[in-house]
Amino acid sequence: MTHLVSVITPVHGPAAPYLADAYSSLTQQEMPPGWDWEWLIQEDGETEDVRPHVPEDSRISFDQGRHGRAGMARTMALARARGDLVKVLDADDKLTPGALLRDITVLTEHSGIAWTTSRVLDLLPDGSTVGFEGDPPAGPIAQGAVLERWRTHNYRAQVHPATLCARRDLVTALGGWMALPSSEDTGLLMALNAVSTGWFIGECGLLYRKWPGQSTAQDAHHHEAERRARMKIIEERAEALRELSAWHL
Structure with missing residues (x-):
């Protein structure tokens, strides 16, 4: 039996050319025995701009839908997911070698861990990378710890939601991504941490591309x-x- 990790990618026209780099980073992943990935690409909109950039691979599922921002696109892709785990990968980002292996290893070897995040490097337009200070220690992240630090540090999390990998049943139970114009991935991260324990992987798992067209670079x-x-x-x-989690305990 093959286990799957469902990699979910929302995309709109300007970011579509970067899908080739994201795909290359997926094909270079080393997978644990008995595991494979599926890539669920969901266009935020119904244009002719994205499909030409979707690679031909039987592991890829592409769909389109009404424009509703990335949160809705992610959740619509979640409806097609078949994996035990869900992995976030934005269209303009790249996984580092070993990222999926590390995620899957933590989540299969530690039954009490519901989600993982990892170290991130910014990928600048000239190809150089820049790291961050303040990463937490590698290992378990206590329930509520990310939420508490986030709200006491001007709503800036010490772990990056663009690196999330989580158990699909829990992501589904939480309703997927929030219906927000942005920060929907932060919303899922905080919800996961509110009800469960996570794990921080100290090795870099993602190259987070910085470019003028990315949503977080826009004035809005x-x-x-x-x-x-x-x-x-x-x-x-x-x-x-x-509060609901504590009440049920």
Whole structure:
């Protein structure tokens, strides 16, 4: 029996040319015995801009849908997922060698761990990379720890949601990604941490591409009133989930 990790990628037209690099990083992954990946690409919209950039591979599933931002595209892709695990990969990012192997190893060898994140390097337009200071120690991340630090540090998490790998049943139970114009991946990270224990992998698992067309580079992403609203609902949902989790325990 082959186990699957479902790699979920939302994409819109400007980012579509980067799918080739993302695919190359997937094909270079070393998989544990008995494991393979499927790649679920979901266009945010119904244009002719993305399909030409989707590689021909039987492990790839491509679909389109009404425009609703990345959160909706991710969740629509989740509906097609068959894997035991769900892995995030944005269209313009690249996995590092061994990333999936490390995720799967942690989640199969530690039954009490529900999700993983890993170290990230920014990939700059000139091809150079830049790291971050302040990564947590490698190993378990206690339930609620990411949420608490995030809200006491100007809503900046010490682990990157673009590196998430999580048990699919839990992601589904939490409703997938939040219906937000952005920060929907942060919303899922906080929800996961509110109800479960995670794990930080100290090796770099992702090259996070910096380019002018990325959503986080747009002025709208930094609109203060919208940001406050996003952070407020992310925090309130996570707190409600944590209270429900504690009550059921």
